[in-house]
Each structure stands twice: as structure tokens, then as C-alpha cells.
Amino acid sequence: MEDTLIPDYVDARKIFAQQALIKGIIPVSRLSRFCELVAATQGDVQVTMKFDLDESNRRIIEGELDTQAQVLCQRCLEPMEITLHDEFRLAVVSSESKSEGLPKSLDPWICEDIKLVVAEVIEEQLILCMPIVSYHDHDCIEKLSFEATEAKENGTAKAANGANKPNPFDILKTLKDKD
Numbered sequence: 553m554e555d556t557l558i559p560d561y562v563d564a565r566k567i568f569a570q571q572a573l574i575k576g577i578i579p580v581s582r583l584s585r586f587c588e589l590v591a592a593t594q595g596d597v598q599v600t601m602k603f604d605l606d607e608s609n610r611r612i613i614e615g616e617l618d619t620q621a622q623v624l625c626q627r628c629l630e631p632m633e634i635t636l637h638d639e640f641r642l643a644v645v646s647s648e649s650k651s652e653g654l655p656k657s658l659d660p661w662i663c664e665d666i667k668l669v670v671a672e673v674i675e676e677q678l679i680l681c682m683p684i685v686s687y688h689d690h691d692c693i694e695k696l697s698f699e700a701t702e703a704k705e706n707g708t709a710k711a712a713n714g715a716n717k718p719n720p721f722d723i724l725k726t727l728k729d730k731d
């Protein structure tokens with residue numbers, strides 16, 4: 553049961569009135585935009601989505617997502633695993649203008665088609681719940697400062713005087729030549 557694949561899309565005309573519940577997995581590799589943000593594209597996202605109509609006859613999706621993602625630590629740039637969990641509540645509307653006036657507890661999801669692409673909903677929510685930056689829990693900076701020292705000793709400092717930065721000695725030379 554846990555390995556049921558989430559369908560690519562559902563019929564937006566029926567699924568809300570049916571009060572359907574879908575529960576299963578979607579492979580990370582199927583979420584191309586999310587794949588661009590992570591260091592590895594293996595693994596699955598656990599998904600639960602409940603479709604319903606609320607008291608105002610709005611089409612509501614209540615969902616929950618869980619996955620482990622590989623990202624790069626922004627301190628040492630080595631891969632690390634993060635746990636992503638999200639709970640969301642969306643109101644499916646047929647146009648941008650219909651998303652105005654929704655209660656704050658509901659985020660709009662615009663679906664102009666009869667096909668509601670479930671994978672896109674999942675992908676968008678995953679991207680939204682990703683931390684902007686991630687750092688290892690352990691003190692990986694020690695390793696980094698060691699590497700920086702090593703690079704300096706290997707003459708990387710010399711490269712800094714290259715094309716990117718003007719060499720102050722060149723300016724002195726120009727002044728001298730003018731004399």
C-alpha cells in the first residue's frame with residue numbers, strides 16, 4: 553500500500569465531489585524542477601492528499617508531504633540529507649481572478665484545465681518548504697578553514713592578483729611612466 557504510485561493527474565471535475573483520498577509515493581526523479589534544487593534525485597516523496605468541497609463549495613486539497621532530500625551544505629559544499637515535511641491546504645480555482653478574496657488559510661492553486669496535475673502541486677509545495685540554506689549539524693567549518701589555509705599555501709593568493717583585480721603596482725607604474 554505504501555508503494556502505490558501517485559497518479560500524474562486527476563479529473564478536477566470529479567475528484568472533489570468524490571471526496572477522494574490519495575496516498576502513495578511519487579519518485580523525486582519525476583519532479584524535474586525540484587530535481588534542479590537537490591544534489592541527488594533518488595528517493596520518493598510520501599504523499600497524502602485529500603480532495604473535498606468546503607461549506608462555500610470551494611475545491612479544497614489538504615495534503616501532507618514527507619521526503620529526504622540531498623542538498624549541499626552552504627558552509628562546506630558537501631552533500632547532506634535534510635528532511636522535508638509539509639502540510640498544506642489549497643483552494644483550486646479556475647483562474648487568477650478567482651483566487652482573490654480567498655481566506656488567508658487557503659492558498660490558491662490555479663487549474664484552468666479539467667486535468668489537475670497532482671505532480672505539479674506536490675512539486676510546488678516541496679519547493680516552497682525547502683530551506684533557503686542548509687548547514688551540517690556538525691562543525692564542518694573546521695574542515696573548510698583547513699582547506700582554505702591549504703589553498704593559500706599552494707599559491708592561490710597569487711591568482712587573486714590576476715585579471716579580476718587591478719594590481720596596485722600597475723597603477724604605480726603608470727604614474728611613474730607619466731613623470
Ligand SMILES: [Zn+2]
Nearest residue numbers: 625628688692
Ligand atoms: Zn557542511
